[in-house]
Amino acid sequence: MGGLLIPLALPAVLVASWQALGEAFGGVRMPLPSRVVVEGVALFASGELPSAMLQSLGRVFSGFLIAAVLAIPLGILMGTVRVVERNLDPLVESFRPVAAIALLPMAILWLGTGTPAAVMLVAYAAFFPILVNTIAGAKSVDRNLVNAAATMGLAPRAILRNVILPGAVPQIAVGLRVGLGIAWTAIVAAELAVGAKSGGGGSGGIGQMMFVFYAYSIELSRIVVCMAAVGVVSLTLDWLVRRGTRRLLKWKAT
Amino acid sequence: MTIEISNVTKWFALPDGSEAQALADTSFSVADGEFVVIVGPSGCGKTTILNMMAGLIMPTAGAITIDGRPIDGPGIDRGVMFQDYALFPWRSVEGNVGFALEHGPAGAAMDEAARARRITATIALVGLKGSEHKYPHQLSGGMRQRVAFARLLAYGPKVLLMDEPLAALDAQTRTILQEELLRVWGQALPAAERRTVVFITHAIDEAVFLADRIIVMGNGPGHVRDIVAVDLPRPRGDATRVDPRFQELVQKIWSQIKNEAYRAATA
Numbered sequence: 001m002g003g004l005l006i007p008l009a010l011p012a013v014l015v016a017s018w019q020a021l022g023e024a025f026g027g028v029r030m031p032l033p034s035r036v037v038v039e040g041v042a043l044f045a046s047g048e049l050p051s052a053m054l055q056s057l058g059r060v061f062s063g064f065l066i067a068a069v070l071a072i073p074l075g076i077l078m079g080t081v082r083v084v085e086r087n088l089d090p091l092v093e094s095f096r097p098v099a100a101i102a103l104l105p106m107a108i109l110w111l112g113t114g115t116p117a118a119v120m121l122v123a124y125a126a127f128f129p130i131l132v133n134t135i136a137g138a139k140s141v142d143r144n145l146v147n148a149a150a151t152m153g154l155a156p157r158a159i160l161r162n163v164i165l166p167g168a169v170p171q172i173a174v175g176l177r178v179g180l181g182i183a184w185t186a187i188v189a190a191e192l193a194v195g196a197k198s199g200g201g202g203s204g205g206i207g208q209m210m211f212v213f214y215a216y217s218i219e220l221s222r223i224v225v226c227m228a229a230v231g232v233v234s235l236t237l238d239w240l241v242r243r244g245t246r247r248l249l250k251w252k253a254t
Numbered sequence: 255m256t257i258e259i260s261n262v263t264k265w266f267a268l269p270d271g272s273e274a275q276a277l278a279d280t281s282f283s284v285a286d287g288e289f290v291v292i293v294g295p296s297g298c299g300k301t302t303i304l305n306m307m308a309g310l311i312m313p314t315a316g317a318i319t320i321d322g323r324p325i326d327g328p329g330i331d332r333g334v335m336f337q338d339y340a341l342f343p344w345r346s347v348e349g350n351v352g353f354a355l356e357h358g359p360a361g362a363a364m365d366e367a368a369r370a371r372r373i374t375a376t377i378a379l380v381g382l383k384g385s386e387h388k389y390p391h392q393l394s395g396g397m398r399q400r401v402a403f404a405r406l407l408a409y410g411p412k413v414l415l416m417d418e419p420l421a422a423l424d425a426q427t428r429t430i431l432q433e434e435l436l437r438v439w440g441q442a443l444p445a446a447e448r449r450t451v452v453f454i455t456h457a458i459d460e461a462v463f464l465a466d467r468i469i470v471m472g473n474g475p476g477h478v479r480d481i482v483a484v485d486l487p488r489p490r491g492d493a494t495r496v497d498p499r500f501q502e503l504v505q506k507i508w509s510q511i512k513n514e515a516y517r518a519a520t521a
Contacts, residue, residue, distance in 0.1 A: 167344065
């Protein structure tokens with residue numbers, strides 16, 4: 001019990017003071033913990049929150065999958081073949097610092113305000129951490145293992161698939177974890193911004209739901225509900241990735 | 255298979271742009287079915303020459319041929335046992351032993367069942383039964399060494415190139431594995447049925463115990479100092495180690511590399 005009570009003590013104090021200070025000084029729109037809970041239950045029960053969440057998650061997974069499918073093979077090649085890395089590295093490094101959200105105007109112009117634009121942003125955001133980690137992973141593979149495989153007659157392609165790729169898996173797992181986290185933050189930002197453009201149109205998602213509460217009904221408590229939900233989903237995703245990759249990494253010493 | 259090393263030199267590029275010479279005008283040959291051991295102080299180019307026989311690096315000048323053909327890259331006729339074993343850490347013992355059969359040309363003509371039989375038999379041969387599903391990090395040094403050896407035997411290269419394979423082991427394990435190595439090499443068989451082995455070591459007694467011939471190398475840059483024929487009878491075993499001739503050969507080789515070894519140790 002004590003183990004659980006101590007980490008919960010500070011949040012409990014904070015929530016209590018939030019409630020007390022809010023009641024004492026806040027106006028009608030002040031999002032109090034009590035109101036947040038009531039709104040949260042209502043949004044959940046009505047199915048609005050779960051369906052918005054599913055919409056966003058669907059986009060995250062599609063974008064994330066596209067990013068992984070592109071970034072892993074490319075990263076393996078860039079980490080192994082010097083010429084490929086030398087040619088692509090400047091390009092990658094010049095796009096990498098450009099935040100996904102900065103691509104939004106183009107994405108909306110080209111793909112509209114719906115799912116394709118959101119998926120594209122997510123894919124873009126998740127692509128770089130996966131790529132950079134895959135490159136590092138491929139480079140970290142012991143040169144002797146490659147030599148060993150070569151003496152067993154493996155062709156370069158077979159070495160990529162059977163030595164470099166499995167050897168890079170620990171680092172790729174890190175990239176996937178970071179990538180998924182970034183993808184999730186990107187989707188919320190993208191949906192918020194798309195909501196701004198389309199005026200609360202039909203593209204849905206948790207980000208747009210927040211935009212509607214902010215721009216149309218000014219329900220701050222509901223926005224806090226969304227924020228909390230985003231946090232919970234993010235934690236869950238991270239936990240799932242860690243669990244999923246642990247099985248792949250059971251050969252590691254620690 | 256016969257390996258011929260003729261007037262080989264090797265220069266390496268250093269990070270600062272200059273070059274260092276690892277080998278100077280080195281020549282020797284390895285006969286079919288012969289057990290050749292290379293000894294010499296650190297930095298005498300032993301590993302360099304082994305890697306060239308493996309086809310992993312190319313000589314700067316001179317020629318290396320196998321059965322008359324120049325070596326221009328790795329091939330499954332020559333298997334390498336690396337100093338640090340180079341086991342695939344993500345594959346179990348079974349996965350490591352079967353690697354070449356599964357992914358290389360050596361197993362292309364075998365079906366799944368034949369491969370599995372070969373893997374099981376090889377694991378049993380090196381005494382790893384019961385550890386099939388362990389990962390390299392769960393194994394002791396001696397067991398890893400056995401896995402690396404089994405990985406070679408499983409696909410059966412005709413030439414075994416072994417870079418200090420027993421260096422990291424304790425004395426008892428080492429003694430046992432030396433005898434096992436001779437058994438697997440085929441010391442009880444007629445010479446025509448033996449594999450060809452090139453074996454690097456720092457340990458002179460190990461060299462004398464194993465070898466048909468010993469290539470004694472010196473450094474600064476690496477070169478062949480002497481080639482010593484070991485006339486001890488086979489099969490060799492515990493009796494060999496107490497043979498006066500054994501001690502005599504050990505002394506002879508030690509006297510040749512002593513000065514350089516001292517210099518290397520006190521540098």
